[in-house]
């Protein structure tokens with residue numbers, strides 16, 4: 001069980017070159033590149049359509065309806081970090097808004113993933129501070145019960161460790177374990193190159209049936225063409 005009331009101050013972050021490399025790819029590519037793993041459940045949505053981010057996770061475990069620990073985690077943020085907030089129990093209250101976004105940004109945070117609600121959606125969009133949350137909800141929160149900072153957290157069914165890489169865009173949110181970030185970045189690069197050549201062939205009018213060599217398999221599966 002996760003210990004409550006602790007703040008881990010020293011965490012090991014993924015290599016900056018790997019983070020930089022991963023930032024060039026979309027969530028779908030990264031997810032595929034690591035063997036279709038690491039996705040958060042799709043109920044986590046961007047607060048505004050253009051929101052996207054890539055950064056190293058600093059994690060926080062919140063208590064339902066209580067945003068105290070978001071102020072505690074702010075102190076642990078380093079430039080390039082994304083705050084990843086889980087909650088001990090489902091909660092859709094408005095934990096986070098433009099004031100906390102201003103604070104996070106001043107510390108160098110590139111965004112927030114929260115398995116809870118957030119508010120001030122228009123201001124967050126105006127600021128272009130990317131937030132991915134389970135709800136937009138004006139309901140206010142209290143500062144009463146301790147959680148923890150920089151412990152492993154489960155966020156929308158994905159386990160996130162401090163220092164992992166998180167990539168988020170209009171398609172969703174994916175987490176890449178710190179140690180495998182360089183190899184996933186390399187696999188994503190190869191995948192993107194491969195898609196580029198396929199895209200050119202599709203543009204030329206070639207069919208997936210031929211590009212992927214599907215005809216034989218379809219006929220052995222018994223597909224019949226009738227005139």
Ligand SMILES: O=C([O-])CC(=O)C(=O)O
Pocket residue numbers: 067094095096097098099100101119120140141
């Ligand atoms: O203050 C709060 O509790 C959350 C909020 O609206 C903000 O950060 O602007």
Ligand SMILES: [Mg+2]
Pocket residue numbers: 097098099119120
């Ligand atoms: Mg506010």
